[in-house]
């Protein structure tokens with residue numbers, strides 16, 4: 101049985117969903133230890149693992165690649181980890197390759213599945229799927245929401261007692277931007293708008309109320325980001341964020357290959373487009389061929405009534 105280390109994340113709201121998803125895969129692979137680095141430990145006692153190690157200090161409040169990588173490396177060595185798994189979150193995308201280099205292991209980035217002893221990850225903007233054998237010396241990051249979350253009893257929690265390394269990086273604060281009130285990559289539902297909306301005012305009038313009614317995060321195509329309607333942090337796609345929510349709603353988006361690269365892993369895709377030939381319909385589970393200005397407000401009202 102392999103020894104698997106999960107690098108977990110938690111904030112004031114508790115343990116991130118991406119951590120519970122990493123725990124699920126880890127438990128299939130072997131004995132799981134979870135390391136959580138930060139200045140708070142809300143909910144760590146709910147993490148289902150054989151062992152939960154918490155490195156808790158005020159100097160660790162914000163992600164610092166030097167400190168976090170050094171602590172993760174030392175815990176990996178102490179626990180005899182053979183495989184390391186974490187979410188491909190903002191932190192995971194930076195930490196995972198650093199840790200791989202530090203340990204001189206191999207890296208499977210942004211995995212979307214695991215089957216028959218292999219990790220599956222998209223490459224070339226999702227045009228091909230690469231299968232990497234899961235073997236000793238692998239660091240893997242998992243696309244948020246691509247795996248289901250582990251459920252079960254929390255494991256025993258212990259404090260990490262090592263020395264925090266020096267770093268020349270000083271972070272005074274982190275400001276959340278874009279994606280509305282729900283973080284785009286972690287959201288269960290994403291409502292995205294494209295050039296079919298015709299103006300930034302219509303994004304506010306159509307997309308935001310629909311997203312709010314569904315408790316969803318808001319996303320966008322690159323066309324409207326480049327036009328300055330919404331910030332880049334909203335962009336979904338090859339040069340934006342990759343999302344895999346339960347439900348992705350594409351409103352007035354054509355479905356260019358670069359957009360699909362960031363959302364085609366969604367569990368259910370709904371597209372509203374007045375052009376029945378739009379490529380988005382090739383990946384959509386449900387398609388509405390209609391004028392978005394007629395359909396979206398009706399949906400918003402229905403959703404408000406359903407949820408309230």
Ligand SMILES: Cc1cc2nc3c(=O)[nH]c(=O)nc-3n(C[C@H](O)[C@H](O)[C@H](O)COP(=O)(O)OP(=O)(O)OC[C@H]3O[C@@H](n4cnc5c(N)ncnc54)[C@H](O)[C@@H]3O)c2cc1C
Pocket residue numbers: 293294295296297320321322323324335336337338339340341351352353354355356357358359362372373374375378390391392393
């Ligand atoms: C290197 C590179 C990287 C890229 N990265 C990204 C990326 O990360 N993300 C991304 O999104 N794009 C990316 N792009 C751009 C991509 O190729 C497309 O240009 C872009 O996705 C198009 O955005 P859109 O679908 O909003 O606009 P359009 O392609 O103009 O589509 C608008 C759609 O709205 C529909 N529509 C119009 N009016 C209505 C109406 N009233 N009701 C219903 N439907 C309506 C139209 O039928 C059309 O299908 C990249 C391109 C390159 C070259």
